[in-house]
Amino acid sequence: MRSRTKRFGLGVVAVVVLALSSPPTAAASPIAHVNLGDSFSAGSGVLPLAPSTPLRCLQSEQNFAHIVASQQGYSLTDISCGGAATDDFYAPQFEGARAQFDALSPSTDVVTVMIGGNDSSVFSGAIAACVSALATHAGAFDPCTQQNGSTFDDKILDSTLPAVRQALRDIHTRVPEAKVIIVGYPWLIPASSTCAPQVPVALGDVPYLRNLQATLNDAIRQAAVDTDTTFVDMSVASEGHDACQPVGVRWVEPLLFANQFVPLHPNALGEAAIAAAVTEVLTV
Numbered sequence: 001m002r003s004r005t006k007r008f009g010l011g012v013v014a015v016v017v018l019a020l021s022s023p024p025t026a027a028a029s030p031i032a033h034v035n036l037g038d039s040f041s042a043g044s045g046v047l048p049l050a051p052s053t054p055l056r057c058l059q060s061e062q063n064f065a066h067i068v069a070s071q072q073g074y075s076l077t078d079i080s081c082g083g084a085a086t087d088d089f090y091a092p093q094f095e096g097a098r099a100q101f102d103a104l105s106p107s108t109d110v111v112t113v114m115i116g117g118n119d120s121s122v123f124s125g126a127i128a129a130c131v132s133a134l135a136t137h138a139g140a141f142d143p144c145t146q147q148n149g150s151t152f153d154d155k156i157l158d159s160t161l162p163a164v165r166q167a168l169r170d171i172h173t174r175v176p177e178a179k180v181i182i183v184g185y186p187w188l189i190p191a192s193s194t195c196a197p198q199v200p201v202a203l204g205d206v207p208y209l210r211n212l213q214a215t216l217n218d219a220i221r222q223a224a225v226d227t228d229t230t231f232v233d234m235s236v237a238s239e240g241h242d243a244c245q246p247v248g249v250r251w252v253e254p255l256l257f258a259n260q261f262v263p264l265h266p267n268a269l270g271e272a273a274i275a276a277a278v279t280e281v282l283t284v
Helices: 002-021 064-072 119-136 143-148 151-174 203-226 268-282
Strands: 032-037 075-078 110-114 179-183 230-232
Touching: 032 064, 064 075, 064 110, 064 268, 110 151, 119 143, 119 151, 119 203, 143 203, 151 179, 151 203, 179 203, 179 268, 203 230, 230 268
Parallel strands: 032 075, 032 110, 110 179, 179 230
Antiparallel strands: none
């Protein structure tokens, strides 16, 4: 009986010694997610604003990257900023900011990007030109088209496409093992029909602006193909959810009568829709 007691006691001691001497199992590090880009990526206009980010960036705590990271348990570094162009990947956008590429590191696992709309002021320039054309040529069918022709499309093909292509190449160079995803822009306006008064442009200029956005998204898609980057196409999903649709249907707020302080940008529904599309390609 005593010998059995001793053997049992030694077994307990051995188990304790082994438990104490075995190294603890290291917890798996969360996936490191970096989000880059402009106001569509930042979710500018969607409240609440993300803490500890420059106010000037108007980065939302509910932009698509924050939603994806929260749902997937990623560790997010979001340096997206309203007004950013591809140049701001390489140099600070304004005093007190940092170059967006500074957020990339050897530990980065996933990179998400929305960029290109601000290069050569394509988005803002085209919208401003078409609103101005209507104001100065009331009753004209397509004054913006007549005044500008292929000007904005030429800027996209000559400047935006090579800039986005190079930016994607440089991301892959900096983080060659990371999964890189670039997202196209959701539709701002319908394919045809009037969009006034929400987006006050002439009837004939609605397809002009729509085709311009198609050119931009095609350029982003081509840059993705050229650099082996995953492209998330929002054009199909966002059809019928443009800024001219009713509240609760639209994913983008209109230029006038918007329900957020940054018009003609994705609302909370839009950012959630982008998050769902990005999550789909991340989890296949």
